[in-house]
């Protein structure tokens with residue numbers, strides 16, 4: 001039941017229309033992954049190998065696929081209360097977890113072009129090109145839904161399903177929230193209702209999760225059409241970060257307009273204050289505030305994405321975009337044709353290389369890790 | 374141009390027409406010929422497809438939620454019974470008597486009646502709980518005659534019959550189009566067995582082959598009633614109902 005995608009020539013699973021299906025008894029086989037801990041439930045395997053070792057990146061791929069719907073992220077940690085009773089032992093979670101069998105991606109990855117650009121219609125963290133890519137993909141009819149990370153006054157994240165480009169220009173949809181977000185569980189919902197396909201923006205760990213989902217399950221391959229990765233060095237747990245900013249730094253969370261990490265410091269723009277608050281990254285590290293899973297992450301540029309967007313490498317107000325495949329190239333061509341973005345002078349590769357190397361060093365942490373046998 | 378003049382009657386004609394008019398009036402006084410029924414003393418005999426009060430048979434319900442999903446007025450609320458099963462409750466404050474629920478029920482658990490005259494004192498009372506839907510509601514019946522509308526070639530007339538019409542209709546539950554569940558994207562199945570767990574008819578089976586590390590899934594078309602429960606619950610949304 002394979003046929004080729006008209007555009008890419010890639011083989012995709014064909015969703016048979018009922019009439020094409022032979023009637024009578026319907027039978028099929030499903031592969032079950034191998035357990036590392038033989039006589040334990042699959043969730044216990046995941047817990048022992050990924051969660052208890054702090055390897056977990058909190059990408060929430062497992063949450064998105066678990067049929068019980070009971071994997072949760074209370075207190076910022078991925079867990080499954082009462083899993084002994086409620087885990088179906090299907091193994092879907094370990095099939096999709098990018099860190100159960102971890103092949104850490106790193107480097108600059110494949111690319112067609114690397115450019116600096118700035119959206120003319122949207123405002124964002126840097127050049128709002130992450131937003132522009134998704135909005136343009138909607139405009140050109142490649143996707144009919146884009147998933148964005150929104151936030152409330154308390155900087156708690158939620159996922160917003162964008163259907164019209166006009167929806168993204170307003171409010172808090174653009175901009176970086178340095179806390180984890182439930183993009184993947186929302187993606188599972190989105191593929192149920194999309195006709196043309198879904199576009200997502202996420203951190204490199206989430207991109208790895210999406211690729212795993214696509215590799216394992218054809219529905220994701222068919223319906224997730226544009227995957228935009230963000231450059232990423234680290235992320236924070238919501239409760240820890242807010243407590244620190246509020247209690248130790250005396251910042252009223254509700255008044256924060258923007259957070260930005262650059263050159264080894266976090267800059268917090270607070271409403272009413274003249275100057276940005278500068279907090280050295282070392283302060284976060286000393287207190288162990290950086291999410292533990294990031295310690296084992298070597299992927300700065302989201303090498304598995306269709307296009308990656310980040311701030312380093314281009315001047316202030318511009319985003320750096322790494323266009324990796326034909327899919328993303330098509331969207332960039334559309335942006336150029338419509339003139340919705342302004343292109344920058346050039347990209348300083350040294351800055352990107354520096355952070356790639358910086359993250360590559362974390363391979364040491366992975367080597368030191370003791371995984372259960 | 375032709376002019377239409379007043380008809381010319383002679384005395385004999387005039388007398389004849391006057392008498393006829395008087396006799397018609399006298400007849401109507403004695404035996405009025407109207408086309409309204411004297412409800413509640415008499416009741417029109419409605420056809421069996423009349424959309425009235427809805428009864429519920431828990432024996433036939435498979436808790437598929439179909440009725441509550443389809444209700445355009447949001448009048449059906451599924452409530453958990455002590456058996457942990459979910460059954461419909463019906464709010465007559467909202468119901469628009471479209472009977473979509475009756476038609477959608479795969480098990481024929483919702484049954485139409487010809488009852489259209491239930492009175493409530495409060496809005497709260499109109500929320501009819503499952504247990505109250507099993508038996509017909511208490512209504513006061515003053516009717517001793519039922520009325521049929523008879524249409525002959527020219528006229529509509531009423532035919533009155535002594536007795537009481539049975540408001541509970543005895544019709545076989547709707548069979549619907551025979552459907553069967555099928556997996557349309559087998560490679561995306563995670564073998565979570567949710568389908569097997571929810572199937573009331575034992576139509577889904579899963580066998581784990583420990584050696585080959587696979588799970589063999591199967592839907593038995595013979596046993597499948599096409600209720601659609603598995604389609605709704607499948608965690609990967611890869612099951613569909615197709616015509617048998």
Ligand SMILES: Cc1cc2nc3c(=O)[nH]c(=O)nc-3n(C[C@H](O)[C@H](O)[C@H](O)COP(=O)(O)OP(=O)(O)OC[C@H]3O[C@@H](n4cnc5c(N)ncnc54)[C@H](O)[C@@H]3O)c2cc1C
Pocket residue numbers: 123124125126127128129130131132147148149150173174175176177178179180181183201202203230231232233234235236261309310311312319320
């Ligand atoms: C946790 C994190 C760490 C980062 N670290 C670096 C870094 O070290 N160096 C660097 O150059 N760039 C980093 N970035 C990327 C950078 O902050 C900008 O997101 C990027 O340059 C895109 O800017 P933009 O103006 O084009 O995006 P915009 O158009 O403003 O869009 C931002 C996009 O990011 C998404 N987003 C926001 N918060 C999150 C989140 N928590 N998780 C997933 N998606 C989110 C939004 O949905 C939106 O689509 C990081 C981003 C994140 C989320």
Ligand code: SF4
Pocket residue numbers: 041042043065066067068071080086087088089090091092093094
């Ligand atoms: S039910 Fe399946 S996916 Fe969920 S935790 Fe258990 S094995 Fe993992």
Ligand code: SF4
Pocket residue numbers: 046050051055056057058059060061062063078096097098099100209
């Ligand atoms: S790394 Fe992602 S998929 Fe794996 S356990 Fe953590 S949240 Fe789940």
Ligand code: SF4
Pocket residue numbers: 057203204205206232233234235291293294295297298299
């Ligand atoms: S550093 Fe890696 S693990 Fe941490 S948020 Fe970024 S991509 Fe995810």
Ligand code: SF4
Pocket residue numbers: 553554571572573574575576577592596597598599600601602603604
């Ligand atoms: S549709 Fe068929 S297989 Fe699915 S739950 Fe109903 S009877 Fe079982």
Ligand code: SF4
Pocket residue numbers: 067556561562563564565566567568569590606607608609610611612
């Ligand atoms: S519920 Fe869906 S995914 Fe789960 S075993 Fe059944 S068909 Fe497969």
